[in-house]
Amino acid sequence: MLISLDWLKQYVDIKENIKELDNALTMIGQEVEAIDIQGKDLERVVIGEIVEYDRHPNSDRLTLLKVNVGEAEPIQIVCGAPNHKLGDKVVVARIGAVLPGNFKIKKSKIRDVESFGMLCSEVELGLGENGDGIIILPQDAPVGEEYRKYAGLDDVIFELEITPNRPDCLSHIGIAREIAAYYGRKVKYPVANFTETIESTTKFAKVNIEDKERCKRYMGRVITNVKVGESPEWLKKRIRAMGMHPINNIVDITNFVMFEYNQPMHAFDLDKVKNGSVVVRAAKPGEKIITLDGVERELNNEELVIADEERPIAIAGIIGGVESEITAETKNIFLEVAYFEPSNIRKTARRLGIITESSYRNERGMDIEGIEEASERAVALIAEIAGGEVLDGAIDRYIEKPKKCEIPLSFEKLNKFVGKELPEDVVGKILSNLGFGIKTLSQDTLVVIPPVYRGDLTRTADIYEEIIRMYGFDNIEAIMPVEDIRAGLREASVELADDARKIIREVGLQEVVNYSFIPSNVVDILNIKDPVIPISNPLSEDMAILRPTLIWSLLANIRDNINRNQFDLRLAEVSRVFTPADELANEELRICIGLAGRPERTLWNPKPESYDFYTIKGYVEKVMEYLGVTKYRLSRTENPNFHPGRSAEISIGNEVVGVFGEIHPDVQEKMDIKRERVYIAELDLAKLDKYRKKTIKYERIVKYPEVTRDLAIVLDRDVLVGDMVESIKKISSLIEKVDIFDVYEGDKIDSGKKSVAISIVLRDKEKTLDEKQINDVVEKVLNMIAKEYKGEIRK
CATH class of the missing domain: 3.50.40.10 (Phenylalanyl-trna Synthetase, Chain B, domain 3)
Known part of the structure; x- marks a missing residue:
C-alpha cells in the first residue's frame, strides 16, 4: 500500500520527520517496506523564461535560445522541440542535473553551438508519457524556483506492508487514524458539501x-x-x-x-x-x-x-x-x-x-x-x-447490518499480561483514541466495543495487543519475571508413547513416521467395516481419510522398500489412529510392527532364514515384556487381514489388546507386495497401559541351580499348544519357564497328530531341588496333559 505524506497531512497533523514517522508506523504494526522521496532526481531543475529566440545557424529544426533562470545573465540553450516561443515559461535542467535514468546534463556542443542546459519534457523528467514537446508552464510560474517545489513533486511516498487482517489501513484515512491514535491527535475528516x-x-x-x-x-x-x-x-x-x-x-x-x-x-x-x-x-x-x-x-x-x-x-x-x-x-x-x-x-x-x-x-x-x-x-x-x-x-x-462486538477487559488481567501496571486513565485514553466504545462493567472491568471497520478484534487478547502497540513496546521495561519454576509431569499418553518408541529401538526395530492421512480405498483393502473420518479438503486422493489403523502405513513402507530391493525390513511405528466421535474424534495410541524379508547375510550368518510367524511373535513378546505386561493370552484370530493359520490375537481377560501374524495373501495382492511374506503386529497401547506393572522391583539372583526337563508330547493337530503351555505354568510354583523348541508333523507319527517338544525349567528359590520334587512336578504335568489335552509321551 502506497501512502503519500503530503496527502496524509490533510487528515492529521504530522510534525515528525521522515525517520521518526517511519519508526512510529513500524512500532504500531504498519511496517514500512520502502520510502520514495519524490523529486530526488530533479535537483538543479528550475523554472526558466525564454528571453531570446533565434533559429540555429546550422540547422533548420533547432532553435537557439537565451533563457532566464533567475541569475544575473541568461544561459544559452539549443532546443529541438517544436512547441516553444519567446516569453514561454519552461522547465530547465541545468548543468550538473542528473535526470531519471541516470541522464547527466553537461555542457555540450550541438552543431558547433554551445548549449548550457536542456529544456525538459514530461518523459525526460519521468512525470508522464508526453515526449512530443517540452513542458510549457503558466505565465505566473516564478523564474528560478525549483520545479519540484513548484509542481508539488517534493512529496514522500511510504510503501507499507499491510497485513490481511487490517483492510482498514489500505487508505490514507485508515493510516491517519493509526497515527492520530499513536500521538494522541485528532483526525480531520473531509467534509462533503453538495446541493x-x-x-x-x-x-x-x-x-x-x-x-x-x-x-x-x-x-x-x-x-x-x-x-x-x-x-x-x-x-x-x-x-x-x-x-x-x-x-x-x-x-x-x-x-x-x-x-x-x-x-x-x-x-x-x-x-x-x-x-x-x-x-x-x-x-x-x-x-x-x-x-x-x-x-x-x-x-x-x-x-x-x-x-x-x-x-x-x-x-x-x-x-x-x-x-x-x-x-x-x-x-x-x-x-x-x-x-x-x-x-x-x-x-x-x-x-x-x-x-x-x-x-x-x-x-x-x-x-x-x-x-x-x-x-x-x-x-x-x-x-x-x-x-x-x-x-x-x-x-x-x-440487507444485513453487522453486530457490534462487545469484549470484556479486566485491568488486573491486562497488567498481568503486559508485565507492567498501566494507569487506568492511560488505557482509557488509548481506547478512546482508537475510536472504541467503552462501558463500565465493574470497578476492574470494562466492556470495549470496537468500531465496525475493525472486524479483526473479537476477543480480549486482541484488545491487549491494541493497548500494547499504542502504549509502545519500548515503554515496557525488559524485566525477567519471577517465577517458581518446577519441572512439570508429562502427560501420561506422551510418556507412554515415548516409552514405546524407546522399546522398539531397544529390541532392534527401525522407527518410521507416517502421515495420519491415508487413501480412501484402504477401507476396502483392509476390510474396514467401522465408519472412518473423511477429510473435507484433502490435499490429494492419497490423503482422503484419517487412518483408523497403522497397518496400511506399515504395509506401504514395506512395499516401497521391497520395490527398491531392500529385503531386511524390521519396521515399527508408534502413533495415533482416529475413529468418529460425537464432536471431534477418538484418538487411540497404538504400536505397529512390520517384518518382511530376511536378515542381512554376514560372515557368521551366511544363509539367513526368512522372517516367519515366530519372529513376529518374539518381537511382540519382547515388547510386551518391556512394557511390563506379563499376563496375557494368545489365541487364533478371525481377522480377515491375516492368514487364518498363521496369526493370533492377544487378550487380557475379556479384552483384545492386539493382533499379529502373517498378512493375508489377498491383502498383499491388493497392496502389490510381491516376492516376500509380510508379518504385522498392531497393539493398542492405551489398553495395554491399564495392565502394565509400572513399579519395578529388584529381585536378587537365585543361587540355587535350575533343572531342565524336555518332553515330547503327541497331541491332536487341532490342540492349541499355547493354551497347554499356560496350563503347565499353573501346575507348580517350581516351574520357572516353559518353552517350545520343536513341532513335528510327518510320517513317523499318526495322521492327524503332531509332536510338540517342550522344555520345562524348574527351580526352587530357597534350596536345591531333589529328584523326588522334580519327578512329582513332571508327573503332574503329564497327567494334566493326558486329562485335559488327550496328549501322551511320544514313544
Missing part, C-alpha cells in the same frame, strides 16, 4: 439485489449533466502518487475516494444502463462481458455481476464493463458503492485471473457502515469538479 435537486434518484434508477447472500449492502446515486474531462492538477497528482495514471475526472474521483476511504466504487454511464435498472445477481452460464481491460470473458461459475435488464455491465467488486464505461460523451452517471462478500470476490478474481485495486480491497472486507460517507464524499467531488447535478436521495439497499 441536491428536487428530482428524486428513484425517477432515473432502480436497484434490485437478487443475490442477498453475496451482497449485503448496495448504495447508488445519480448525478446528471456532468462534464467529463481532464482532472485538475491536484487530483492528477494524488492519482500519480498511488502509481496510477489519471484517466478522466469521474474515474479519477472514484479512485481518489478509494485511496482516501478504502472504499472501492464504480461509476456507470447511466444512459447505457437499460431503463436505469441495476440488478445484483449471479451470472448466467455462458454470459459474456467485455471488461475495461478490453478482454471478453465468459462467465460459467455463477459469478456475482452487476447487470441491467439485458446484460451484465460489471463483475461485482472487481472490474466494470466497456459497454457502460465513462467516456467524454457521458452526461449522466450512476455511482455504485457496495459491500460484497469477501470470499466470493477472492474466488472470482482468482478464477478469472483479474487482480485490481478494487478486488484487492473487496476480498479483504470493507467497512459496511462507512459506505454512505464514502459515497457522499465522491458525490461532492463530482459536483464540484465535473459540475454535475446531484439528484435527491440515495438508493440504499441494506
Whole structure:
C-alpha cells in the first residue's frame, strides 16, 4: 500500500520527520517496506523564461535560445522541440542535473553551438508519457524556483506492508487514524458539501439485489449533466502518487475516494444502463462481458455481476464493463458503492485471473457502515469538479447490518499480561483514541466495543495487543519475571508413547513416521467395516481419510522398500489412529510392527532364514515384556487381514489388546507386495497401559541351580499348544519357564497328530531341588496333559 505524506497531512497533523514517522508506523504494526522521496532526481531543475529566440545557424529544426533562470545573465540553450516561443515559461535542467535514468546534463556542443542546459519534457523528467514537446508552464510560474517545489513533486511516498487482517489501513484515512491514535491527535475528516435537486434518484434508477447472500449492502446515486474531462492538477497528482495514471475526472474521483476511504466504487454511464435498472445477481452460464481491460470473458461459475435488464455491465467488486464505461460523451452517471462478500470476490478474481485495486480491497472486507460517507464524499467531488447535478436521495439497499462486538477487559488481567501496571486513565485514553466504545462493567472491568471497520478484534487478547502497540513496546521495561519454576509431569499418553518408541529401538526395530492421512480405498483393502473420518479438503486422493489403523502405513513402507530391493525390513511405528466421535474424534495410541524379508547375510550368518510367524511373535513378546505386561493370552484370530493359520490375537481377560501374524495373501495382492511374506503386529497401547506393572522391583539372583526337563508330547493337530503351555505354568510354583523348541508333523507319527517338544525349567528359590520334587512336578504335568489335552509321551 502506497501512502503519500503530503496527502496524509490533510487528515492529521504530522510534525515528525521522515525517520521518526517511519519508526512510529513500524512500532504500531504498519511496517514500512520502502520510502520514495519524490523529486530526488530533479535537483538543479528550475523554472526558466525564454528571453531570446533565434533559429540555429546550422540547422533548420533547432532553435537557439537565451533563457532566464533567475541569475544575473541568461544561459544559452539549443532546443529541438517544436512547441516553444519567446516569453514561454519552461522547465530547465541545468548543468550538473542528473535526470531519471541516470541522464547527466553537461555542457555540450550541438552543431558547433554551445548549449548550457536542456529544456525538459514530461518523459525526460519521468512525470508522464508526453515526449512530443517540452513542458510549457503558466505565465505566473516564478523564474528560478525549483520545479519540484513548484509542481508539488517534493512529496514522500511510504510503501507499507499491510497485513490481511487490517483492510482498514489500505487508505490514507485508515493510516491517519493509526497515527492520530499513536500521538494522541485528532483526525480531520473531509467534509462533503453538495446541493441536491428536487428530482428524486428513484425517477432515473432502480436497484434490485437478487443475490442477498453475496451482497449485503448496495448504495447508488445519480448525478446528471456532468462534464467529463481532464482532472485538475491536484487530483492528477494524488492519482500519480498511488502509481496510477489519471484517466478522466469521474474515474479519477472514484479512485481518489478509494485511496482516501478504502472504499472501492464504480461509476456507470447511466444512459447505457437499460431503463436505469441495476440488478445484483449471479451470472448466467455462458454470459459474456467485455471488461475495461478490453478482454471478453465468459462467465460459467455463477459469478456475482452487476447487470441491467439485458446484460451484465460489471463483475461485482472487481472490474466494470466497456459497454457502460465513462467516456467524454457521458452526461449522466450512476455511482455504485457496495459491500460484497469477501470470499466470493477472492474466488472470482482468482478464477478469472483479474487482480485490481478494487478486488484487492473487496476480498479483504470493507467497512459496511462507512459506505454512505464514502459515497457522499465522491458525490461532492463530482459536483464540484465535473459540475454535475446531484439528484435527491440515495438508493440504499441494506440487507444485513453487522453486530457490534462487545469484549470484556479486566485491568488486573491486562497488567498481568503486559508485565507492567498501566494507569487506568492511560488505557482509557488509548481506547478512546482508537475510536472504541467503552462501558463500565465493574470497578476492574470494562466492556470495549470496537468500531465496525475493525472486524479483526473479537476477543480480549486482541484488545491487549491494541493497548500494547499504542502504549509502545519500548515503554515496557525488559524485566525477567519471577517465577517458581518446577519441572512439570508429562502427560501420561506422551510418556507412554515415548516409552514405546524407546522399546522398539531397544529390541532392534527401525522407527518410521507416517502421515495420519491415508487413501480412501484402504477401507476396502483392509476390510474396514467401522465408519472412518473423511477429510473435507484433502490435499490429494492419497490423503482422503484419517487412518483408523497403522497397518496400511506399515504395509506401504514395506512395499516401497521391497520395490527398491531392500529385503531386511524390521519396521515399527508408534502413533495415533482416529475413529468418529460425537464432536471431534477418538484418538487411540497404538504400536505397529512390520517384518518382511530376511536378515542381512554376514560372515557368521551366511544363509539367513526368512522372517516367519515366530519372529513376529518374539518381537511382540519382547515388547510386551518391556512394557511390563506379563499376563496375557494368545489365541487364533478371525481377522480377515491375516492368514487364518498363521496369526493370533492377544487378550487380557475379556479384552483384545492386539493382533499379529502373517498378512493375508489377498491383502498383499491388493497392496502389490510381491516376492516376500509380510508379518504385522498392531497393539493398542492405551489398553495395554491399564495392565502394565509400572513399579519395578529388584529381585536378587537365585543361587540355587535350575533343572531342565524336555518332553515330547503327541497331541491332536487341532490342540492349541499355547493354551497347554499356560496350563503347565499353573501346575507348580517350581516351574520357572516353559518353552517350545520343536513341532513335528510327518510320517513317523499318526495322521492327524503332531509332536510338540517342550522344555520345562524348574527351580526352587530357597534350596536345591531333589529328584523326588522334580519327578512329582513332571508327573503332574503329564497327567494334566493326558486329562485335559488327550496328549501322551511320544514313544
